[in-house]
Amino acid sequence: MKEYSAFDIGGSFIKYGIVTENGDLRQQNKMKTPDSLGVLIQRITEVVHRHPDSAGIAVSAPGAVSDEGVIYGISALRYLHGPNIKHRLEEKTGLPVFIENDGNCAGAAEVWKGTARExxxxLTVVIGTGIGGTVIKEGRTHKGANLHGGEFGFMLLGNPDTGRLESWSQLAATRALTRYAEAEKGIEPDTLSGEEVFEMADEGDPACVKALDRFYRFLALGLYNLQYIYDPELILLGGGVSAREELVQRINEKLDGLMREAPVGTIRPTLDVCHFRQHANLLGAVYRFIQNKPAD
Structure with missing residues (x-):
């Protein structure tokens, strides 16, 4: 059975492990993210050399990752953008390398072994301080002409409070939730975390209850639009809020209301939560490697 060395490059840590062609994760670990590309390449090479049976290297990375191995866009690791990291790793290790965007890796893991299997x-929609995700069509990741497929957070919606257009991330990410709750409570910005808003709403705090109601409505609006843009079989929700047991139920309640308000739409999104969390990018990177490698 073939085994692959998998790496998930994050702003603070690099997770790594051995993933089999059947999707079993072994020997996972992590290390601090280096301050330079040269050290990053060296650290990855050292890990790979400890596993001489690896059939290849699969890397999950932030940014707009091209098939050629160049990472465009911006991220917390500026040194990743510009050099051909795929070629550098292949030269250092002598192994084939595949690099994919981290959000696309998470979506691929769900299709391979998670909630979206078969x-x-x-679509996967990852809700954090912003909103990102993945588009999977006919079982394959759709990156788009500018490598921005799945950047759902840039979708524009009308904000009834201001009368202005704002991005979905500005209206329905967790930062939007905390900002609105802070304004309702009349407290300083950056006082509350998303987790605190949920906890206070559970305890009946009126401002937080109102903020959550608004949060779920804007999530439902965006998901309704995505359903009619892509017409997916399933939309998976990820990010920290996906651990909330009531998430899907509350969004579905808002979808019911939207479909009563605008009865022209008769197809409602089918929602579920992502199965994988901390190891999704390692598994998904290997699955994308397998999908893209030449036939033996």
């Missing part, structure tokens, strides 16, 4: 047309 589905062909799926």
């Amino acid at each position: 589905k062909k047309d799926v």
